[in-house]
Amino acid sequence: MTAGAPTTAPAATAAGAGGRVLDTSGLRIGFGGSEVVSGVDLRVERGEVVGLIGESGCGKSSVALAAMGLLGPGASVGADRLEACGTDLLSSGPRALESLRGDRVAMVFQEPMTSLNPCMRIGAQVAEVLRIHGRANRQEARDRAVELLHAVEIPSPERRARQFPHELSGGMRQRVVIAIAMAGNPQLLLADEPTTALDVTVQAEILHLLRSLQQEHGMGMLLISHDLGVITAMCDRVQVMYAGQVVESGTTGQVLTAPRHPYTRALLAAVPRMRDADGGRLTAIRGQLTDDDRRRPGCRFASRCPSVAEACTAPQPLREVGAGRTSRCWREPEKETTTKGDGDE
Numbered sequence: 575m576t577a578g579a580p581t582t583a584p585a586a587t588a589a590g591a592g593g594r595v596l597d598t599s600g601l602r603i604g605f606g607g608s609e610v611v612s613g614v615d616l617r618v619e620r621g622e623v624v625g626l627i628g629e630s631g632c633g634k635s636s637v638a639l640a641a642m643g644l645l646g647p648g649a650s651v652g653a654d655r656l657e658a659c660g661t662d663l664l665s666s667g668p669r670a671l672e673s674l675r676g677d678r679v680a681m682v683f684q685e686p687m688t689s690l691n692p693c694m695r696i697g698a699q700v701a702e703v704l705r706i707h708g709r710a711n712r713q714e715a716r717d718r719a720v721e722l723l724h725a726v727e728i729p730s731p732e733r734r735a736r737q738f739p740h741e742l743s744g745g746m747r748q749r750v751v752i753a754i755a756m757a758g759n760p761q762l763l764l765a766d767e768p769t770t771a772l773d774v775t776v777q778a779e780i781l782h783l784l785r786s787l788q789q790e791h792g793m794g795m796l797l798i799s800h801d802l803g804v805i806t807a808m809c810d811r812v813q814v815m816y817a818g819q820v821v822e823s824g825t826t827g828q829v830l831t832a833p834r835h836p837y838t839r840a841l842l843a844a845v846p847r848m849r850d851a852d853g854g855r856l857t858a859i860r861g862q863l864t865d866d867d868r869r870r871p872g873c874r875f876a877s878r879c880p881s882v883a884e885a886c887t888a889p890q891p892l893r894e895v896g897a898g899r900t901s902r903c904w905r906e907p908e909k910e911t912t913t914k915g916d917g918d919e
């Protein structure tokens with residue numbers, strides 16, 4: 575891959591402090607007066623994969639879109655800090671955001687067909703990105719597009735480059751989307767449910783591809799998924815979201831093997847593949863996330879929590895519960911207090 579575009583200002587190409595490629599603090603997002611993200615802190619370092627999990631509607635995609643400066647005019651966005659690759663997204667104008675996107679920051683969405691132009695050949699779509707960002711003339715862009723298709727392991731890339739999206743399988747189309755994302759040699763890749771629309775066997779191939787590109791290029795990656803198997807396979811750290819707030823964070827091993835928040839425990843209990851083969855019953859999370867939960871001054875999970883108590887009506891700050899670990903629940907997990915002492919797993 576080529577290095578970053580020489581046309582961008584040095585200050586804008588540098589990542590944030592310590593190679594931090596995504597840095598949000600107190601991120602708030604609202605649509606039409608209803609707040610859907612309430613004070614999210616999120617950091618991704620270069621070379622690190624951070625997972626964002628939580629059920630549908632908890633605000634994951636909104637966070638990713640905000641990190642790309644892609645939320646439309648209908649959204650209100652506020653934050654103490656909202657920086658991607660050293661660029662302040664809150665104060666940047668449309669041109670600075672345009673230069674950031676597809677260059678230092680790229681995104682892969684769930685459904686490849688929505689990201690691709692159905693009327694344009696694959697090769698031309700990859701080449702277009704290279705030309706828009708001033709990386710290549712017409713012929714160079716065409717050659718480079720084939721190289722990128724090859725890099726995402728599309729067989730016969732010269733032939734495929736002349737095909738239209740509908741001539742490719744879903745997995746191949748997602749590879750094209752990844753090739754487009756990689757065209758700018760990004761420092762940060764935002765992957766929002768990148769394999770959810772694909773068959774299970776194809777999912778594994780795409781995840782493997784993403785992981786190897788991430789490692790090869792030392793990218794930071796924010797991986798959004800509701801699939802805890804995907805998160806386990808891919809992520810160094812995890813943040814669990816519920817109703818617009820982060821309720822737990824830590825390394826993937828810590829969060830998924832010794833969850834501290836009742837919501838994380840409920841998520842794990844609801845996943846078939848995480849159960850032992852002779853396993854216990856699957857437990858659905860009772861009730862649904864509602865707008866009332868988002869407005870609740872106390873714990874937002876209280877109406878659905880199996881261990882709700884009087885203390886849960888008080889506001890629950892995100893507490894440090896160990897090195898690099900946080901939880902938004904006042905309870906100490908029973909097992910850990912009796913068997914392991916306080917929060918040093």
Ligand SMILES: Nc1ncnc2c1ncn2[C@@H]1O[C@H](COP(=O)(O)OP(=O)(O)O)[C@@H](O)[C@H]1O
Nearest residue numbers: 605610628629630631632633634635636637648
């Ligand atoms: N453009 C939009 N206009 C209005 N409401 C939106 C818009 N995008 C998302 N929302 C609402 O914001 C909430 C969070 O959505 P989203 O960020 O897509 O969650 P997730 O990705 O976790 O499923 C949902 O209630 C959703 O309906």
Ligand SMILES: [Mg+2]
Nearest residue numbers: 634635636766
């Ligand atoms: Mg989403």
